[in-house]
Amino acid sequence: GALVYQYPRRTICKSGTSMRMECQAVGFQATSVAWYRQSPQKTFELIALSTVNSAIKYEQNFTQEKFPISHPNLSFSSMTVLNAYLEDRGLYLCGAHWGSAETLYFGSGTRLTVL
Amino acid sequence: GDQVEQSPSALSLHEGTGSALRCNFTTTMRAVQWFQQNSRGSLINLFYLASGTKENGRLKSTFNSKESYSTLHIRDAQLEDSGTYFCAASVNTGNYKYVFGAGTRLKVIA
Numbered sequence: 001g002a003l004v005y006q007y008p009r010r011t012i013c014k015s016g017t018s019m020r021m022e023c024q025a026v027g028f029q030a031t032s033v034a035w036y037r038q039s040p041q042k043t044f045e046l047i048a049l050s051t052v053n054s055a056i057k058y059e060q061n062f063t064q065e066k067f068p069i070s071h072p073n074l075s076f077s078s079m080t081v082l083n084a085y086l087e088d089r090g091l092y093l094c095g096a097h098w099g100s101a102e103t104l105y106f107g108s109g110t111r112l113t114v115l
Numbered sequence: 116g117d118q119v120e121q122s123p124s125a126l127s128l129h130e131g132t133g134s135a136l137r138c139n140f141t142t143t144m145r146a147v148q149w150f151q152q153n154s155r156g157s158l159i160n161l162f163y164l165a166s167g168t169k170e171n172g173r174l175k176s177t178f179n180s181k182e183s184y185s186t187l188h189i190r191d192a193q194l195e196d197s198g199t200y201f202c203a204a205s206v207n208t209g210n211y212k213y214v215f216g217a218g219t220r221l222k223v224i225a
Contacts, residue, residue, distance in 0.1 A: 032211045038156075043201065044215040051211070091156045097211050102146050103163040104203070104213055109156050 003027055004096050006107025013084050014115050020080045021110040023094035029074035030096035034104065035067070039090040047092075050077060081112065089114045118142050119204055121216025128223050133173075133190035136219045138202035140183040146205040147178045147185040148213065151198050158201070161187070192223045 003026045013019045023033060032051040036044040048058040050071040058064060071077045077096075081088050091111050095104040120139045128134055138147065149161040162169050164178035164185065173192075178185040185202055199220045203213040 034211065034213070036215075043217045044203070046212060046214070049212055093158065095213075102165070102205055102211060103160070104148060104211065105160060106150075106158040109158075111156060 004030075004094065004105050004107040006094050006110055008110055009108060010111040010113070012113045012115060015085055016083055018080055018082045019084060019112065020078055021092055021094075021112075022078045023076070023096070023107050025075045025096045025098070028096075028098040030077070030098055031074070032097045033071060033077040034095045035069065035077075035079050036093045036095065037090050038093065038109075039087075042090075044093065047079070084112065084114045086114050088112060118144075118206070118214045119202060119216040121202055121219060123219055124217065125220045126222070128189070128192040128196075128221065130193060130223055130225055131191055133188065133192060135189075136187040136200055136202075136221075138185045138204065138216050140185075140204055142183075142206065144180060144183070144204035144206060147176075148203045148205075149176055149185075149187050150201045150203065151196075152201060152218070153198050161200075189221075192221075194223050194225065197221055197223045 005024045034049045035047040038044045046059045047062045050056045069079045091109045093106050093109045095106045146165045148163050150158040162176040168177045173190050175188040199218045201218045202216045206212050
């Protein structure tokens with residue numbers, strides 16, 4: 001069956017440092033990958049959407065300078081949180097679609113703690 | 116503004132009982148998904164609907180695009196159903212953008 005693997009599951013970084021998280025589609029080729037953040041006590045916010053053959057589109061309040069995303073092929077995507085601060089803590093999820101299906105399948109998330 | 120209004124925000128159910136969660140949309144949505152977030156934070160896919168009703172075990176979901184709402188019914192609730200449930204709707208803009216509701220925190224008690 002189709003799986004979306006995301007790693008690391010949790011990470012701790014010092015304030016002002018950066019951390020990278022990865023997302024891998026196994027068993028299918030992801031037509032698009034979406035990165036979301038769930039801040040403490042909040043719902044999921046879309047950070048950016050990366051679709052094959054299109055530029056990565058960032059949502060308001062999120063920028064490429066802060067959250068650079070790499071989507072080199074149809075099964076892998078990575079996102080970095082640069083200069084992480086307290087407000088960046090939360091659960092980061094990647095979700096992937098395949099083919100024409102609109103169902104979004106999520107990885108297990110990367111929980112970021114900033115000290 | 117907020118495009119997905121989810122209610123209730125919290126719900127307690129005794130084992131064996133049931134209830135419904137609801138998401139209202141303030142704009143036309145193409146599809147809706149329902150997820151359960153477990154204690155580890157992972158999102159578990161429950162349903163994807165572009166229209167109509169789907170049923171899976173003790174869960175049933177409906178999506179009415181014309182009237183801009185979706186529901187998730189839980190019957191015969193079990194302890195393992197506890198968690199936070201989210202609806203996410205696909206905005207009708209030709210891409211795969213999903214907007215999440217605020218979530219319903221469900222607690223099933225013995």
